[in-house]
């Protein structure tokens with residue numbers, strides 16, 4: 001397994017990391033412990049030595065599962081990453097409470113890579129008000145965590161602000177060939193990397209959308225390339241091609257995916273894709289982008305909406321429905337994940353958002369289309 005550097009942490013970790021957010025499940029949605037344990041141990045036996053979990057994954061079952069699966073000597077073979085659930089923090093004491101519980105769940109004395117989970121403008125403000133800096137310093141000095149970082153879901157300005165506000169050792173960002181200008185994006189990646197901050201990449205396959213049920217026209221482009229790879233392998237190789245990237249996390253849900261991604265990782269050296277291969281990826285990206293209906297960058301200048309509509313989120317689901325040709329899946333996800341009071345149909349056409357939108361998007365008209373399609 002090729003190894004990659006994680007910036008200031010001075011750790012070298014496997015190019016492929018095991019994300020424990022999409023483990024195989026049984027009919028009742030609980031983790032299929034036997035199968036998931038086999039997959040995780042197979043990955044470790046084949047060189048994967050970075051395991052990423054979090055308090056909330058699989059409704060709180062992921063950390064106890066990882067604690068169990070890493071018994072019998074496996075804990076010593078890996079770097080373990082987990083995360084402080086930012087949204088649950090209401091006091092400084094809560095931070096210690098969650099970390100101490102996580103050490104118990106994970107059956108370990110120390111977390112190698114500890115992240116403040118899913119930072120955005122709102123969570124970060126709240127955490128600073130509750131003295132997160134003191135928590136991070138004391139967790140490091142007590143030895144309960146070895147390296148400190150954060151994972152991120154917001155816009156570039158917020159990312160830079162967070163990067164500049166603490167001596168972070170690493171960070172975790174959503175990055176794949178479609179998300180180069182989204183969230184932290186390529187610029188954010190460079191900003192962190194220039195400061196010696198190690199980079200863990202999450203959602204390299206956009207949660208599977210770049211790998212499964214791929215549109216026929218996109219498949220045709222992949223198949224016309226000079227070298228044959230699965231869509232998953234193309235997408236992963238594109239991320240690993242970037243020398244600034246450290247570990248790439250994949251949330252694998254079958255043994256076949258584990259095997260394939262380990263195989264793909266074998267050739268995952270930086271700058272190893274040819275000009276022609278990079279041109280193929282660019283062509284696929286352009287085809288996906290042609291289907292984008294609303295040119296929303298997610299900057300959130302339109303927010304908060306006076307009647308509660310989660311405007312950028314509505315447009316995300318809407319765009320994905322067309323880009324990935326899966327209206328039904330996106331509709332289900334929209335109805336499951338966007339609360340009624342935040343849906344597009346709540347728009348009262350006040351027009352405030354349109355005055356604030358730097359892209360001059362016709363937000364009212366587009367929200368009507370979102371509502372017609374999904375609601």
Ligand SMILES: NC(=O)c1ccc[n+]([C@@H]2O[C@H](COP(=O)([O-])OP(=O)(O)OC[C@H]3O[C@@H](n4cnc5c(N)ncnc54)[C@H](OP(=O)(O)O)[C@@H]3O)[C@@H](O)[C@H]2O)c1
Pocket residue numbers: 018019020021022052053117118151152153172201202203204205206207208209211212232233249250251252253256257258260261
């Ligand atoms: N900190 C955060 O805020 C945050 C957010 C998101 C993720 N994460 C972490 O980052 C990890 C990686 O993100 P992710 O799970 O979204 O990664 P991802 O690799 O983008 O998506 C994983 C999904 O891709 C599909 N897949 C993986 N390998 C495949 C292959 N070889 N062929 C076909 N399909 C394949 C599977 O989909 P199917 O199950 O549909 O087959 C799998 O569930 C997570 O597991 C989690 O640990 C953290």
